[in-house]
Every structure is written in structure tokens, then in C-alpha cells.
Amino acid sequence: MQHWTDQAFSGLMAAVATRRLNLANKYNKKKHEKCAGKAMDVKSHAKCLVELENDVVSSRWLKRKKYFDQKKFNASKHNNTIQILHRTKRSLKIKNAKSYELKSHFDSPFALITKHLTDTVKILKKKDKLSKWQDIIARIKNETALMKKRKQVEKLQRKRIGVFQKAKNLSYSGSREIRRKPPRKSGQLGNFASMEKYIEDGELREMYEQKAANMTEEEELMMVPVDIIRKAVKLGLSLGGHNTSEFAKKTVKLISPRFMSLLPDDEELKKDELDILSPSLFSLHDSGTDIEKNTSFASLLGRGMSSQDSQNFLDLLVEATGVAEAVEDAEQKLVDAQRKKDDAMGRGPDGQPIYFTKENITERFPSEAKKIEIFEELDKIYTVEQLKDMNQTGYSVLTPKQMQLVYGKQSPFNNPKLLGVYNNMTRAEIDRAIHSTIKNVAEEKLKFEVRQKDIVLSPIVATPLINSPEITSQPLILSPAVLVPLIQSPAVFGAVIISPWLFVPVILSPRLLSPVILTPFVFAPLILSPLALVPVILSPGIFNPFVLTPMALCPFILSPQVMTPLILTPFVLTPLIGTPLALSPLVLSPFVLSPQVLSPQYVTAFILSPYALSPAIESNGAMVTVFGSPSWLS
Template identity: 40%
Template sequence: MTHDGNKTIVKISEEATYQLIQKWVDQAASGFMSALMSTKLHDKRLKPRHISQHNNCTKLASSVTEHARCVVIILNRLDDQRRKIRKYKKLKFRRTRFRRRFRRDIMDDLKEDEEFVIQQRDKYELKGKKEMVSPFSNIAKHLTNLVREKKNKEKEPKKRWQTVINEIKEELDRIKKKKKDREEFKKIFSKYSRTMKMLGLDPKQAFEKAGMASLGEEIADSGNTTEPMSEEETALKKPLMMIRDGVKLGMMLAGKNVSNFDERKISLMSPQFMSVLPDEQANDTVNLLSPSVFALHEKGSELDQMLSLSKAMRFLSENGHDEWMNLILEASGVTEAVEKMRIDEKKQEMESFRKHFSNEKGQPMYFTKQNVSEMYGEYETSKIDSMESLHKSMSAAQMHEMNTTGFAIMTPFQISQFYGPGSPYNDSYAYKNYRNIRRNDIPHMLENNIHRMAREEQAFKVARRKDVTLSPLLFTWIVLAPATASQPIILSPLVFSPLILSPSALGPLILSPWIFSPLILSPRVLAPIILAPTIFSPIILSPLALSPLILSPAVADPLILSPFVFTPFILSPLVMVPLILNPFCLSPLLGVPNSLSPLILSPFVLSPFVLSPPFVNAFVLSPYVLSPIVLSDGLLFTAVLSPSFLSSL
């Protein structure tokens, strides 16, 4: 692991790189199956033992195939239940049809015996709506709208008070779980820290070498729990202990239970006004003259329930009660407090993440858009831009689907933007297939794929090298991307897609025209260009070796300071393709008519011109050796200061 001043570079072998990527792919597949099962496991048709068996199965799974087999067990069980229900409904329909026929026969018999009389009345009494809006409800609703208008929240969606309370509960549960997990994390690493100390090693130094100095300090500090108390803390502790001892003595004299008293908290003459949530640890709290007054819930002791604001408003209609509770929470600022709590929590998480995963210079030890651009160039950065654009284009329904199920279905527009031409993820096969899939067919297809994975008929394997086929590159800059430039490009035109600082090896270009796509500082080795016309695509400071040009006409493609060797031009007419300061060797021109393509300061050796007549062309200051011009009588050809040796003109 090295630092170059801007980024941290971890050097691993190519094989380890593929193994790491395969691990990420496996985790993605398992994560998707877990997301799919998160909704399936809530099905009421499953018994608790089935869910427990599935959880145990997934814990023991050591591969994607084993995980898929665990999922298939649940899917098959649900399919069996679905078939049973369908069979029951079919039987029920037959019984219902028989009953209707029997009832119809009885009615026909009655019609023959009796005559029905239709009754008419002057007026009818209709039941009122249960949810009829009361005047109190209208007042509360109007006041709520005024409060929202004052807060400039007219365009934001309204939240019911029950939703706000549930969000607070979920946020508190999440914070508690996070705190518990962190304590468990510290506890586990503290064991390693103690072991290292026993072996005479410094745990802080070990964490620093791993790039997690702040985490090492935090774990080391957490073990130092025997620090002496200060004078202020000692002075504050004495009166508090006297109060606790007095309360404990009073409870003992009153005959009340004082077990675990030292672990319980005391609330003495501390009433709570308009509390949002009930005390979850009421049994562990000693309440003395500390009622909950005007609480926004109806839980707690009998006195708390009697003084509850929510219960006091039950004299209103059900809707009126809800509207007044909405007003109280909106006016008190509880809804904003919940949102602020979430934002602050996210900021703390991001700060903690940056702190623990940054080196001593404060540089991130994870991928960011900036260091990806520095390490891999604009082409890889464009992939991050595509992901950001996809995320911004997601609708509220897709975000809700993502948050509830773990995945969302892309719209045709998103598929076009992500897989279509012009995208770095361009894939013509995926683009064509995904557009034609109906939304209702996707769940069945996903389950079918999981069945195939369980049977080992399908697997997600990382391709060692992928050809770019039927994937046009439009307005895609390939900068500092040798891996991309070295891929075979087949039937994939390049339009306004320059290759800059991207060397290519074993990357042929076949049936893929180049249009306005210059090659700059990008040498090519063993990268032939076959049946790939090039237009306005100059080659600058890009040497070529063993890269023949075959059946590939070129127009307005100057070669400047780009020497080439073993690079013959075969049946590839050239128009306005000057060679400037461009020596070449062992690169004959065979059947290559050329026009307006002078050689300027470009000496060449062992490179004959055969059946390659020049038209309005010239050699300028370009000596050549052992390079005869055979059967290449042209028109208006001029040689200026271009001596030859063992050659012909």
C-alpha cells in the first residue's frame, strides 16, 4: 500500500483482482435474493418454523448456489400454498354455482305459488357517513394549513400524526441498535487489543498500519474505564446518592419491592408535558410525583392515561381527533425535529465513516469521483456520472419500492439512458431485451432465474475479458483507460470518442468506423484495423506496431509524430492523410490509392508501394531506402528533396 500524495494505492495481482470482483458479484446476487425474500417471508401462509428454517439455511450457505437453494425452498412452499388455495376456490365456485341453481329452482316454485308486491314510501332514512367531517375537525384542519403555510411547507406532503410517531419510534430503535452494535464491535476488537498487549505488541500501531488510527484510539480509550473521578464529579455524586438512598429507604418502609433498585432510574417531581412516546422502560423507573401530563399517547399508568391529551380529545369524532393531533404535532415542531434528527444522524455517520476510513493525511481510503478520475480517467468517471443520473431520475414510487423491497424496476427511458448508445454501460443485447419485458413478467422471471441458479444452470461469473460488440460509443472520451482500449471492438462505431493516453494491446477494431475520434498519446500493438473506415480521426504521438490497416479507407486522418513498424496498409485508399514527422519501417502499401496525402519529413525503409498510385501527392524531405514503387503510376506526383537508395520512383 503506497501513497502518492493524492490517493492510496493498494497493489494486488490480476488474479486477486478477479477474485475480489467475483466476491462483489456474489455478494450482489446474495443481496438481491435477500431483498426479494424480505417481502416473501412476511407472507401469512408461512409458519414461523418455515421462516426459522430459512434463516438457518442462509446462515450456513457458503456460496450463491446454496443461498439460491434456500430461497427455492420458500418459493416452492408458497407455490404449493397458492395451488391449494386455487383448488379450494375452484371447489368453492362449484358449490356456489350449485347453490345458486338450487336457489333459482326454489324461487321459480315460489313464483308459481305467490305474487310479489312492490312497496313504495314517501321518504327513506339513510345512514350518515361515519367519517362525516365535524366543525371541530374543520377548525383543526384550517389551523394546520395556516401553520404549514407559515413554515413554507404547502408543497410538502402531509404526514398523519400516527406516521410521525412511528417514524420517531423507528429512528430511536435504529439509534439504539446502532449503539448496541458499536459496543459489540468495540468488545470484539478489545479482545484482539488485549491479546496484542499480552504479546508485547502495540494495538494502536497495528491499527495505524491498517489505515484506521482513529478506530484504534477509540478502542484503546474504551478499555481505560478506571480513570479516577474529579473533585466536581465527587461533589455532585454525594447528594445524588443521598437522594437515592432516601427513596430506597422510603420504599422499604412502605413494603415495596426494591430489588435491582441501584440499576433503576428515579424520576422525582419531574412531570413530563406533552410527551411524544411512552416510557419503554416504565418497570425500571421509580416515579415520584412525576406524571405525564397532556401526553400525545394513551399509554402508561392510570394517572398518565387520565391526563392524556389524546384521550381527552376522544369526545370529538374520530376524524376530529386525528385532525387536532395533526395540528398539535405540526405546531409543536415535532415533524421538523424528526427530520432534523435524521439529517444529523446521517451527518454523524458520514463523519464517522470518513474519520475511520481516511489515512493520516485525511485522504479517503475508498473510491470517490475525484480519485477515480485521477486513477482511471474520464471513461471510468463517466460510469459514476451515469449512476448519478440514474439515481436522480428515480421517481418517488421507485424510491419507495427500493426502500421496501430492496430493488426497483427501471422505466424504458432509464433503460435507454443506461444501456443505450452513448452510455459507458452500453449493451445492445440488454437494451433490446429489457425494453420488451413487461413489468408483470419480471417477478416470474426473477424467480425462474433463482431456480436455475439453484440447479447450477446459471451463474454470475466475472468475464476475464469482454469484447465490445454491437455497442456504439457516442461522445465517450476514453482517457487513461488502457483496459478499455485493449478490448476488441466489433460492430461498434466510435463517434466523437477520442482515445487519449490509452495504450492498446491485442485490441482489434473490426467493422467499427471511426468518426471524429482522434488517437492521441495512445500506442497500439497487435491491434489491426479491419473493415473500419476512419474519418477525421488523426493519429498523434501514437506509435503503431503489428497493427495492419486492411480494407479500411481513411479520410482526413493525418499521422503526426506516430512512427509505425510492421503495419502494412492493404486495400485501404487514403485521402487527405498526410504523414508528418512520421518515419515507418517494414510497412508496405499494397493496393492503396492515395490522394492529397503527402509524406513530409517522414523517411521510410523496406516499405514498397505496390499498386498504390498517388494522385496530387508528394514526398517532401522524406528519404527512403529499399522501398521501390511498383505499378504505381499516378498523376501530379512530386518528390522534393527526397533521395532514395535501392528504390525506384
């Protein structure tokens, strides 16, 4: 409703602008087109039209002034004599000083670039200084620990309730030991079964065990390429006489060099890595292995980035990728989600229908159907002049008879006050009133706002949504969705809060500004559905492949994922914050400016997925295979 209201008023403003553009010069026409193209709301559009009106008036005055100035010049030209203009010499002031401070020549080009980029980020984010990346990591650790405690309390409560429920079914004759059935470990996944002991995150480990016990043949096939690569490497090492007893947990890097690395590899972690044709070259530090040291900028050029330069660049990288803002945003969204949860629990479904036709309106709301009939009647009595106006400019003014039809006593839009005002106004006065209204909108003296109806406590089951952006753009709160395919249904401001998704494929349905909060999603593949500004917060997922689904500004925060591969899915500014992954390979999915913070990966692979400016900070995993995925500044 808000979109339709804004669109209607913007359409009126565009029609008014069409008339004014006929009086504007070429420069002002292009200026208005550029302004209107960037306008994203009614207020901005109104400002563009007000500016056009001012430009038209100024242009007309300038034309008149130029005309009269030219006449005056021609009249005085014959009476004036040529005068010689004397140019005064500018005085030169020489500053004397005992010493002069010159710009330090020890600053490396990279350090200078970092300084300029830092100044730019400060201006864009209106900050005096950037936070240290170590402080942000500590903050994330604290938030992660707090969330783990909350989950443990919730888990304990569920367990306690489960014990009471089971007690009802136990016989008095005696208690029986309940043995947990071990998970099924067969097929390709059997090679990865022992990885559970290496996964530190409790929630991810449970998700991994659950998925490992119920893998389908198709899902197991996804791990075949990774298994083949690892077996080939293991065979080659065995033939070369190397010890492969601890090969299962090692991280294998094959043809994936690191260029200009920001941080050296941890010596302890290097013991569990196998680097095959994957050296670290031209590092910006002078630590690490022998090759890393010998090929660093410090060794090759005699000087390089100091420890302070490295600190500054990492601070810049973490700030520019929005890690700090993502944590703050997550905290605020959690507060808002809880508030909405409390509000929603006190109400039932509002029952407001989303999509209407004349037939279902007539059936359910007979009084509303009268409004449709009024406009159908109005369409039949437009005059030739009105049709001509609407074809040329897009709008016209109603005649007194038409206004009586729409706003008279027999109309559901009955408004005698409006009739009394506009029946006595001329066309010119009405045009001036329209311009006055547009100006008030531009100055925020007048607003067109319609309260959006959220979908609350209304589960959606087995209801395909095809070509339904008006539904998918509604916030979904405490409303689980099961077997609900979304096809060609883009969403804007379609937040999903505490509304689990099960078997909800998203196909050709881009999503914008639609955060996912406290919403587990299972078997929800995203195919050809670009995402932008869609943070995923406290929303674990299992088997949610992303295929041909580019992402921008979509941080994953405290949202563990299992069996969530990214295939042909490039992404940018999409950091992983406290989000461990398992069985989630990246295939042909390059990424930029997407650091991994406290987000270890297990039993996964990077295949032909180069990346840049995306360091892994305290994200140590196990059994990771990297093939043909070089990195830069990471």
C-alpha cells in the first residue's frame, strides 16, 4: 500500500515535471533527469521537482537580464574609450625558518594508500578514528559467549521438559537405560565421520551429526570431488614416502598461492597443513616460513610495511567491510525481534487479505466494491480535452460533474468540504495548489505514509508464492513456512523474524533489505536470487545451496551452516562473524572484502574460488581442501 501510494504521487510529480521541462533549457533538463533518476523516495522526487521549478524561474530571469544588459552595452559602447588596465604585482612573502620538516621518505606506497583510504572511510562513516580490529574481535567473542550461554539455558529447559514427558511413559517396574542410536555412517561421508571430534562449536557439531546420520545419495555425491582430490594427494604422498597417518584432519592447499598476505600463518596450524604449489609470496610482513620471509617485501626491497602499517591496514579492512556495524546491527535487531515477539504473542492473526480482485472484494466487502464501480463510471465520462491532457502530460483536472460523482453524497468518498473548495477554483489555482503540496512534501511538512501490515502468527503451509512480490515483501514474524516455494517473487523490506523455513526454495526471487533473524532454515536453496543488504543473524541452516546467487552486504552473524555450498555465487562485503561452517564448499565463487572472523570451517573446500581482502581471523578449521583458489591481501 505504501508503495502504491508513493508511486501514485510520484506519477503525479512526473506529469507536472513534463510540463515544466518544456520551459527548461538543455542543461536544466539533464540536471532534472539525473536528479529524478537518483530519487529513491517521494521526498527526494519532490525536491527534484522544486529544484526544477526554481531553475526554470531563474533561467527566465537570466534571459531577461541578459537581454537588457546587452541593450545597455550596445548603447554605451559608442561613448566609452579604451582604458588600459594596470596589473599590480603580487608581493612575494618569503618565510624564514631555522629548519624545515619534510615529508618522511620512509613511508611505503602501500602505507600511503592505507592512510588515504582510512581518511576516506572516516569521512564516509563520520568517525574520528577507526576501532582496532583486536577490540572488535574481543567484542565478538564476548557476544558469542553470551549467546552460547543463552542457548545452553534454553537447551537445558527443553531437556528438562523432555524428561518429564518421557517419565509419563515409563513403567513403575523400573527404569530402562535409553541408548542413543549411533548415526549412520556410510558411503562417501564415512570418510569424514571421525571429524566430529575436531568441531569445537557445540551447535555446529549437533547439526553435523544430524546431517551425517541422514545423508541422501545425492547429497553424498556433492562430496565426491573433494574426496577424490584428497585421495589423489594422499596417494601421491604415500608413493613419495611421506607419512600419511594424520592425513584425515589436515588442510590441503593445491595450486592456491597467497599473494601479499596480511598475517603470517600460525606455526602450530602449519603442522596440520599440506601446501602443494601454494606458497605465500610477497607478504606484507617479515614472519612465517622461510619462503614467506625470503619473498616478503621487507626482504626484496629492504623495507616494507612496519607492524604499525599492518595494524592500520587490518583496522581499515575490518572497518571497511562493516564488521563492527554488523555486530551493532545484530544487537539492535535482536532487541527489536524480542519486542516484536512480545507484541505479537498478545495478538492473533489480523486476517488482512493481501491480494484483491473485484470479485473477491464484492464477495467479502460489498461496501468496498462500490469504490471500484465509481472509477469504472468515471472512465466513461472523460472529455476529449482531459484525454488529450493525460496523453500529453499524464494528468488532468476533474470537471464539476466528475467531482460530484467522485466526492458527492452518493459516493463512498463523500467529501463536501473538498467539493466546496475545488468547485470555486480555476485551473491555474489548482495547478498552484499542486505545486504547493509538492513543495511541502520536499520540505517534510507533509508526508504520505501507510502503515505496513506485518504477517504475524500466521503459518504458511504448502502455498506456492509465484509472481507475488507484494506478499514476500511483508515482514514475516512468528510465522513458520513449510513447503512454500518462492518463484519470481522479489522482496524488499521483507524481514523474516523467528519464522523457521522448511523446504522453501527461492528461485528467481531477489531480496533487498530483508534481514533474517532467529530463523533456522532447512532445505531452502537459493537459485538465481541475488541478495543485497540481507544480514543473517542467529539463523542456523542445513542444506541451503546458493547457486548463481550473488550477494552484497549480507553478513552471516552467529549462524552456523551445514551442507550449504556456494556454486557460481560471487559475493562482496559479506563477512562471516562467529559462523562456523561444515560440508559447505565454495565452487567457482570468488569473493572480495569478506573476512572470516571466529568462523572455522570443517570438511569443506575452496575450488576455483579466488578471493581478495578477506583474511581469516581466528578461524581455524580442519580437513579443508583448497584447489586453484589463490588469494590476495588476505
